[in-house]
Amino acid sequence: MSEITLRINGKQRRVTVEGRTLLVDLIRDQMNLTGTHVGCDTSQCGACVVKLDGDTVKSCTVLTATLPEGTEITTIEGVSTGDLHPMQEAFSKCHGLQCGFCTPGLVVTAIDIVERSPDGLSASQVRKALKGNLCRCTGYQNIVASVLEGARAMGVQVTEEKETV
Amino acid sequence: MSMGKPLPHDSAPMHVTGAARYIDDIPVPADCLHLAFGLSHVARGVISSMDLTAVRTAPGVVRVITAADLPGVNDISSAAHDEPLLAPGEVHYHGQPIFLVVATSHRLAREAAAKAEVVIDPKPAILTIDDAVAVRSYFEGGPLTWKRGDVDPAMAKADTIIEGKIEIGGQEHFYLEGQISLASPQDNGDMVLATSTQHPTEIQHKVAEALGTPFHAVRVETRRMGGGFGGKESQGNALAIACAVAAHLTGKPCKMRYDRDDDMIITGKRHDFRIAYKAGVDAKGKLVAVEFDQYVRCGWSQDLSLPVADRAMLHADNAYFIPNIRITSHRMKTNTCSATAFRGFGGPQGMVGIERVMDHMAHRLGMDPLEFRQANFYKKSKPQETPYGQPVKGFILPDLVRQLADTANYKTRRDAIRTWNEKSPILKKGIALTPVKFGISFTLTHLNQAGALVNVYADGSVTINHGGTEMGQGLFQKVAQVAAGEFGIDMGRVRITATDTGKVPNTSATAASSGSDLNGMAVKNAVDQIKDRIARFLAVDGVKPKDVLFADGKVTAGNTVLSFEEAAKMAHENRISLSATGFYATPDISWDRTIGKGHPFYYFAHGAAITEVVIDTLTGENKILRVDILHDVGQSLNPAVDVGQIEGGFVQGAGWLTTEELVWDDKGVLRTHAPSTYKIPACSDRPDVFNVALWNGENHVPTIYRSKAVGEPPLMLGISALMALSDAVGACGEAYPNLSAPATPERVYMAAKKVGAKR
Ligand code: FES
Ligand code: FES
Numbered sequence: 001m002s003e004i005t006l007r008i009n010g011k012q013r014r015v016t017v018e019g020r021t022l023l024v025d026l027i028r029d030q031m032n033l034t035g036t037h038v039g040c041d042t043s044q045c046g047a048c049v050v051k052l053d054g055d056t057v058k059s060c061t062v063l064t065a066t067l068p069e070g071t072e073i074t075t076i077e078g079v080s081t082g083d084l085h086p087m088q089e090a091f092s093k094c095h096g097l098q099c100g101f102c103t104p105g106l107v108v109t110a111i112d113i114v115e116r117s118p119d120g121l122s123a124s125q126v127r128k129a130l131k132g133n134l135c136r137c138t139g140y141q142n143i144v145a146s147v148l149e150g151a152r153a154m155g156v157q158v159t160e161e162k163e164t165v
Numbered sequence: 166m167s168m169g170k171p172l173p174h175d176s177a178p179m180h181v182t183g184a185a186r187y188i189d190d191i192p193v194p195a196d197c198l199h200l201a202f203g204l205s206h207v208a209r210g211v212i213s214s215m216d217l218t219a220v221r222t223a224p225g226v227v228r229v230i231t232a233a234d235l236p237g238v239n240d241i242s243s244a245a246h247d248e249p250l251l252a253p254g255e256v257h258y259h260g261q262p263i264f265l266v267v268a269t270s271h272r273l274a275r276e277a278a279a280k281a282e283v284v285i286d287p288k289p290a291i292l293t294i295d296d297a298v299a300v301r302s303y304f305e306g307g308p309l310t311w312k313r314g315d316v317d318p319a320m321a322k323a324d325t326i327i328e329g330k331i332e333i334g335g336q337e338h339f340y341l342e343g344q345i346s347l348a349s350p351q352d353n354g355d356m357v358l359a360t361s362t363q364h365p366t367e368i369q370h371k372v373a374e375a376l377g378t379p380f381h382a383v384r385v386e387t388r389r390m391g392g393g394f395g396g397k398e399s400q401g402n403a404l405a406i407a408c409a410v411a412a413h414l415t416g417k418p419c420k421m422r423y424d425r426d427d428d429m430i431i432t433g434k435r436h437d438f439r440i441a442y443k444a445g446v447d448a449k450g451k452l453v454a455v456e457f458d459q460y461v462r463c464g465w466s467q468d469l470s471l472p473v474a475d476r477a478m479l480h481a482d483n484a485y486f487i488p489n490i491r492i493t494s495h496r497m498k499t500n501t502c503s504a505t506a507f508r509g510f511g512g513p514q515g516m517v518g519i520e521r522v523m524d525h526m527a528h529r530l531g532m533d534p535l536e537f538r539q540a541n542f543y544k545k546s547k548p549q550e551t552p553y554g555q556p557v558k559g560f561i562l563p564d565l566v567r568q569l570a571d572t573a574n575y576k577t578r579r580d581a582i583r584t585w586n587e588k589s590p591i592l593k594k595g596i597a598l599t600p601v602k603f604g605i606s607f608t609l610t611h612l613n614q615a616g617a618l619v620n621v622y623a624d625g626s627v628t629i630n631h632g633g634t635e636m637g638q639g640l641f642q643k644v645a646q647v648a649a650g651e652f653g654i655d656m657g658r659v660r661i662t663a664t665d666t667g668k669v670p671n672t673s674a675t676a677a678s679s680g681s682d683l684n685g686m687a688v689k690n691a692v693d694q695i696k697d698r699i700a701r702f703l704a705v706d707g708v709k710p711k712d713v714l715f716a717d718g719k720v721t722a723g724n725t726v727l728s729f730e731e732a733a734k735m736a737h738e739n740r741i742s743l744s745a746t747g748f749y750a751t752p753d754i755s756w757d758r759t760i761g762k763g764h765p766f767y768y769f770a771h772g773a774a775i776t777e778v779v780i781d782t783l784t785g786e787n788k789i790l791r792v793d794i795l796h797d798v799g800q801s802l803n804p805a806v807d808v809g810q811i812e813g814g815f816v817q818g819a820g821w822l823t824t825e826e827l828v829w830d831d832k833g834v835l836r837t838h839a840p841s842t843y844k845i846p847a848c849s850d851r852p853d854v855f856n857v858a859l860w861n862g863e864n865h866v867p868t869i870y871r872s873k874a875v876g877e878p879p880l881m882l883g884i885s886a887l888m889a890l891s892d893a894v895g896a897c898g899e900a901y902p903n904l905s906a907p908a909t910p911e912r913v914y915m916a917a918k919k920v921g922a923k924r
Contacts, residue, residue, distance in 0.1 A: 034190035035183015044840040076183035088181035099637025100180030101341040101391030130848040139816030140851040
């Protein structure tokens, strides 16, 4: 058991964890933030993606005890306060979800992709950048559309591509 | 009006904020216990000794349950009573649950389960279709044959005959939310469960059986699933029953969630098939005779294998008139996980069989595969009968296919691909159009019924409840649109509530694409009753009840115009019941599965897809370049939801036939039990160009607003990807590619080499 102070969704939290406590378990079981989902348990599906000091990580493979003191964590619940974030709006409006289980991880990842692309974003960039997030329902078409719509709303230019066929 | 609008999924605002609750997100009391199964490590054998001491004494363990400790019936099967929850002495597949650990946490339960000392004397396992055929390991004692006409003389007279076979792999559902259940014991011996299931009623019945109580002592609730695809039709039974039994024995709430590897090892998947075929055409290129032998690997227990195999036979014709046909279905019992329902329910495999025949025969005849297909379509003008004797009415495929081929420039592109391939020795492109005609209704006739409960409250707010479950397909949204539309109120007034066996009893699984057809109608039926009561009450001074209008949030009876809210309040104050149960049973269906004759489907849903691919003949790597789809959903209840189903269905179908490969080793161990080795399509696999359009037309039978079911049919559009790959491989030489599924890079590479690709 060890104690560690983290900033979770902007709030300082002192938590006690075992050496083996996964970040996802801390978030879900101790913080009761259940929007972060467990899809595969093995770092492959992206349902558990959160932001950790500005980087997106799959929280099912992060050992909480190894985090530096004061690490900043943002889960889907911390993406917006009050009104929806434009990316959340976009996923809702563009039908970027069906069962919704993959959605929180995708939204967190998508915001990160856009924030890292201030000079513009194209559909094929989005497709590549999202390959670590699995969705079994949508076939991804509307997910890509949602991310591009979200990017526009976040003020990032979406570069059109010619059809490659 | 809410009908036909592309409104977002009802839970969308909750999904994007993470607020939508799945079973694992439901707050549980601190004393909630967690379960894990101990699994068989051999595929077939007899348990000779089981030492669970280390399990019982492991940290956090509260109780360990074996078959001998169960309070009631040891069975989780849907019908056949052949599937024990815990193996009582013999094991039948690698991964079969043997004992159950109840512990204070999910992790401690799993860790303890691994400590068991179980000795199993192995017996020779029947793993493959070949193994099973060799020892005649059949369900129902032997094969089942349905036929029409006289195949042998017709075949003898045929001008051209082809013969071949195709292997079709299974498919893991990979619902993103794994199987999960939560049981909470109540007073009086009652049990309440929250379960991720497509079939709450079956869970209710099986739990009651396991606890030895009447059905009314068990209530099952399902608000939403994180994906189902058929994998939660019967495969959730084990977890729900385990939770209920453990909760019953300990008096504490119990939760069970499979971790992903266990989920993939324990639960059933899509049936893998081998289809051997022989087909003959006359001089005009018309099919005169077709013969199929469908070998189905069902796994160790019956589960839903018989209706799955039946549906494969029922789709052996797909869109084509075959005057003489014989379909023999071999339902093989093997020592592998029990194959189960998966979107399409055997239909896709049957359809791959006939599409393979069409592709192979066109190749032999040197014809364009599309022209050959078109020449053999059922006639639109005068309905011809399917092999099982149902007239093919409302058959729009000839027009739909023509329209798709035109708008997507099939011909021009096909020619361009030919030219391109001639100049490209290493990379080869291929293109294919395949149609889908899918029968809508459960083949087990009595399942085609649904109930609903609609409540209007005195403030004019409405709750609706029905037997259908929400797994992301947008059923709740569609049905709520029906209710709002019928009441003439806005969607905000309608609250969709969790599927609950205590509200609507004796429901069927949400399966067979039937969700909105059945439940939409049942809800409409309930709404109609309430409207009728309000109308009768308001129809005074010469106004007839049928002239009372519900629209734009108002109820209008002659000169009286009330807000819906006022109408509800007044009706209540005048002691008019504002609650009604609705019911619907699909008309005009009948079916005799023993002889394979009848009218099993209310109607057919149609669609067609053109897929273009490129392959690298040196590595077998391949990519889908472009997809064009035109799909028939009748008069859409919600076009956005329908298009989403079509896109998702296509990608899932194409995944099944291309990248998703299940590998069992020679000991019957599943080697692909995580997404690291089992590859479902990722975002980067999505075709660059993906055009989806809805066919403009309405259902010819009176379904809810003349819409059509959309859950399963689009999956079969993915067959065009397999046929396009076959076309690309065919460009490597003269021979027919004989490509089996999934057409992984290895398979594509080998096939290209066989056909004559230069190295
Ligand atoms: S649960 Fe973490 S990546 Fe799948
Ligand atoms: S919406 Fe179901 S997994 Fe993405």
